[in-house]
Amino acid sequence: MSITRADAERLDREDPLAGLRDRFAVPEGIIYLDGNSLGPPPIAVAEALSGFAADWRADMIQGWATGGWGALVSRIGGRIAPLIGAAPDEVIVTDTTSTNLFKLMVAACRMRPGRSTVLIEAANFPSDLYIAQGVCELLGLTLGYLDEGAVIGEDTALVVHSHVDFRSGHIADMTGLTRRAHEAGALMLWDLCHSAGAIPVDLSAAGADFAVGCSYKYLNGGPGAPAYAFVARGLQEQVRSPITGWGGQANRFAMSRDFDPAPGMTRLQVSQAPVIGMVSLEAALTAFDGIDLVELRRKAVALGVLFAKLTAERLPELTLVSPADPRARGNQLGYAHPKAERILADVAGLGVIGDFRPPEMMRFGFAPLYIRHVDVYDAVERLATVMAD
Amino acid sequence: MSLTRARCEALDAADPLAGLRDEFVLPHGMIYLTGNSLGALPKAASARITHMVEEEWGQGLTKSWNDAGWFVLPRTMGNRIAPLIGAGQGEVVVADTTSVNVFKVVVAAMRMRPGRKTVVIDRTNFPTDNYMVEGAVAAFGTYKLRDLSEYGSADSAAGFAFDDDVAVVLVSEVDYRTGRRYDMDALTERAHASGALIVWDLCHSAGVVPIDLNGCDADFAVGCTYKYLNGGPGSPAFIFAATRHHDAVDQPLPGWYSHAEPFAMEPGYRPTGGIVRFLTSTPHVISYGGLAASLDIFDKVDLAEVRAKSVALTSLFIDLVEERCAQYGLSLASPRAPSDRGSQVSFRHENAYAITRALSARGVQGDFRAPDIARFGLAPLYLRHVDVYDAAEILGDIMSTGTWQSPEYQARLTVT
Numbered sequence: 189m190s191i192t193r194a195d196a197e198r199l200d201r202e203d204p205l206a207g208l209r210d211r212f213a214v215p216e217g218i219i220y221l222d223g224n225s226l227g228p229p230p231i232a233v234a235e236a237l238s239g240f241a242a243d244w245r246a247d248m249i250q251g252w253a254t255g256g257w258g259a260l261v262s263r264i265g266g267r268i269a270p271l272i273g274a275a276p277d278e279v280i281v282t283d284t285t286s287t288n289l290f291k292l293m294v295a296a297c298r299m300r301p302g303r304s305t306v307l308i309e310a311a312n313f314p315s316d317l318y319i320a321q322g323v324c325e326l327l328g329l330t331l332g333y334l335d336e337g338a339v340i341g342e343d344t345a346l347v348v349h350s351h352v353d354f355r356s357g358h359i360a361d362m363t364g365l366t367r368r369a370h371e372a373g374a375l376m377l378w379d380l381c382h383s384a385g386a387i388p389v390d391l392s393a394a395g396a397d398f399a400v401g402c403s404y405k406y407l408n409g410g411p412g413a414p415a416y417a418f419v420a421r422g423l424q425e426q427v428r429s430p431i432t433g434w435g436g437q438a439n440r441f442a443m444s445r446d447f448d449p450a451p452g453m454t455r456l457q458v459s460q461a462p463v464i465g466m467v468s469l470e471a472a473l474t475a476f477d478g479i480d481l482v483e484l485r486r487k488a489v490a491l492g493v494l495f496a497k498l499t500a501e502r503l504p505e506l507t508l509v510s511p512a513d514p515r516a517r518g519n520q521l522g523y524a525h526p527k528a529e530r531i532l533a534d535v536a537g538l539g540v541i542g543d544f545r546p547p548e549m550m551r552f553g554f555a556p557l558y559i560r561h562v563d564v565y566d567a568v569e570r571l572a573t574v575m576a577d
Numbered sequence: 578m579s580l581t582r583a584r585c586e587a588l589d590a591a592d593p594l595a596g597l598r599d600e601f602v603l604p605h606g607m608i609y610l611t612g613n614s615l616g617a618l619p620k621a622a623s624a625r626i627t628h629m630v631e632e633e634w635g636q637g638l639t640k641s642w643n644d645a646g647w648f649v650l651p652r653t654m655g656n657r658i659a660p661l662i663g664a665g666q667g668e669v670v671v672a673d674t675t676s677v678n679v680f681k682v683v684v685a686a687m688r689m690r691p692g693r694k695t696v697v698i699d700r701t702n703f704p705t706d707n708y709m710v711e712g713a714v715a716a717f718g719t720y721k722l723r724d725l726s727e728y729g730s731a732d733s734a735a736g737f738a739f740d741d742d743v744a745v746v747l748v749s750e751v752d753y754r755t756g757r758r759y760d761m762d763a764l765t766e767r768a769h770a771s772g773a774l775i776v777w778d779l780c781h782s783a784g785v786v787p788i789d790l791n792g793c794d795a796d797f798a799v800g801c802t803y804k805y806l807n808g809g810p811g812s813p814a815f816i817f818a819a820t821r822h823h824d825a826v827d828q829p830l831p832g833w834y835s836h837a838e839p840f841a842m843e844p845g846y847r848p849t850g851g852i853v854r855f856l857t858s859t860p861h862v863i864s865y866g867g868l869a870a871s872l873d874i875f876d877k878v879d880l881a882e883v884r885a886k887s888v889a890l891t892s893l894f895i896d897l898v899e900e901r902c903a904q905y906g907l908s909l910a911s912p913r914a915p916s917d918r919g920s921q922v923s924f925r926h927e928n929a930y931a932i933t934r935a936l937s938a939r940g941v942q943g944d945f946r947a948p949d950i951a952r953f954g955l956a957p958l959y960l961r962h963v964d965v966y967d968a969a970e971i972l973g974d975i976m977s978t979g980t981w982q983s984p985e986y987q988a989r990l991t992v993t
Binding site: 229244286314 | 602604607609611615617618622623626627630631634635636638639640641642647673674675676677680684700703704705707708709711712713715716717801803809810811812813828829830831832833834836840841842843844845846857858859860861862863864866867942946947989
């Protein structure tokens with residue numbers, strides 16, 4: 189029996205998380221299924237930034253002290269920590285995902301001297317691959333690809349993997365892969381860009397060593413918002429970042445000649461934090477206040493299942509690229525179609541925003557904080573309209 | 578003969594840049610002499626940032642990468658900074674932080690001089706520059722670091738002579754402690770004479786000293802945008818590379834942003850051409866808002882006029898302070914010749930920290946740099962001659978009455 193729009197409306201009425209949509213400024217008339225690429229602005233961001241001028245003046249007056257950029261950095265890390273199964277002192281917000289990946293990869297490889305191989309998946313987000321290629325070039329190591337036959341072994345220094353694949357949404361076995369890396373004596377680094385804030389992540393339970401992630405997808409921190417890095421507490425004192433800046437110095441204002449890494453995660457900070465970015469991000473993360481991530485995930489799964497079901501019924505010419513089992517995929521669905529790019533452009537004209545990944549994939553993200561069941565229903569309707577033409 | 582406050586008022590009345598002060602938000606009741614650390618807030622910045630959040634991000638969402646020009650912000654902002662530093666269009670990008678940019682540029686430069694195994698740093702430089710080089714050298718493993726002073730005297734840039742093992746020289750044009758300014762022409766020429774490349778850090782000169790990177794044949798430069806460029810706390814930094822080097826750049830942080838086809842999502846890195854090759858990843862869009870507002874002000878300004886006022890203000894401050902404070906142990910740490918200094922004046926005193934705290938309590942905001950320097954940045958876009966006069970008066974009063982000795986000014990704050 190087919191699902192009707194009335195059914196979708198009923199699901200929204202029964203949705204305990206429905207009120208969370210009010211925490212966001214979602215544009216009128218837009219069904220935004222691209223939150224996996226860039227989250228919309230939480231209302232709290234504009235409010236926080238309206239106070240930004242006052243912050244800047246406070247910084248002028250107090251020379252950075254009370255505007256409190258140092259405190260901001262650790263506070264925001266503490267806000268992200270519970271979303272990824274980390275302790276507050278295991279997370280720092282700084283720089284970009286790629287830069288953090290570079291720092292942690294070099295640090296990890298240095299912790300495994302004598303081992304000459306780094307492993308990654310060729311299907312990983314390309315920037316991760318490029319950074320890995322850069323690290324291996326710099327350190328004279330070999331880069332191997334897990335999905336092209338490379339095997340974790342005694343020569344493996346580090347394994348780098350995305351928790352959720354950016355194209356298909358496939359969820360990797362975080363616990364299993366971390367264990368395999370550790371059994372071989374290698375370290376494990378997770379990229380959480382497409383999972384943090386979307387699905388429950390538990391780095392500590394998985395025994396992960398390192399992680400990086402961005403804050404502008406499901407965490408809604410704003411375009412290019414500062415990224416974060418995680419290091420398991422027991423490893424932090426061994427971390428030697430190659431990007432040794434003033435921000436990571438033990439006593440910044442002593443202006444001493446030699447670099448002496450600060451204790452804990454602070455050593456991974458390089459320089460002055462971008463205050464506007466930090467203020468926006470801190471405000472954005474309040475959208476997660478009081479939310480049970482398991483419940484959030486349950487809604488996301490329901491949205492994805494609904495979209496997949498409606499699509500299978502009405503648009504059989506779209507081929508599902510994501511895992512069919514909803515437990516095996518993140519909060520996004522990828523479909524292949526030879527005219528994917530054209531279809532996306534047309535449906536955007538009807539207010540439905542997804543995105544295109546070459547060569548022929550359309551990707552739709554279902555961010556449960558602000559997407560309703562009727563949005564999913566209407567999105568499929570409009571796709572059907574476009575594809576009927 | 579002593580300069581009077583009335584004379585300073587007359588100088589302000591005749592100042593062609595005086596009107597620019599109205600473009601900034603300045604704290605009430607404060608003489609802000611820390612514009613060399615964090616520039617003042619342009620009045621237009623708040624509205625610009627709000628527009629970016631509510632319209633570009635809120636309404637445009639991912640479309641704004643194209644429609645609002647987000648994707649190309651590092652380039653468009655670079656092109657706006659270029660004329661301020663003597664660079665051409667397509668030679669500057671704005672992204673990341675100064676430190677990360679130092680790392681990228683220095684490693685790229687080291688790779689352009691294979692076989693040469695020395696990197697020259699300046700131990701008087703801002704420490705993070707040197708930490709960056711230490712980090713880069715440690716990653717490579719086979720380089721040695723040497724100090725600029727081993728190659729000659731800082732008193733005469735022409736006196737430096739590098740050997741043929743030197744791959745890269747990294748120096749700041751203007752010293753963060755003393756305001757001492759190197760001769761970029763001479764030092765660049767000395768580096769090139771030995772076959773080395775030179776990287777200029779312009780943090781303490783961009784936006785206040787006219788810089789001519791191409792005129793002096795510089796190879797690379799980096800700098801921050803939140804000091805004299807007023808971009809806001811932690812706004813993104815810039816990189817300059819001379820066009821002749823673009824094709825040779827192999828930087829250590831190759832991300833998708835500098836891929837030849839960033840949206841092709843190819844598994845192998847293929848660098849794009851031009852200055853964009855120095856980019857790594859998605860820029861923090863909103864952080865460009867304050868900088869954009871500030872650069873609108875610079876569009877109306879002739880840097881030669883800014884420099885002339887800067888020289889006038891720093892000279893005035895030195896004269897007034899020396900007149901009032903010579904007997905209290907304050908000694909000038911900045912070069913006396915205006916051509917040899919940037920836009921700041923520093924004085925040494927064994928109690929410099931307490932003195933800056935006492936000044937702050939009286940509404941004069943300078944800052945302290947270890948071990949014994951009181952530092953005063955004189956940003957000509959928003960400071961008046963009377964501000965300089967009043968600051969010197971208050972400093973003179975604090976020194977003559979000894980109020981700086983009060984216990985409350987002795988304990989260190991987190992950020993100095």
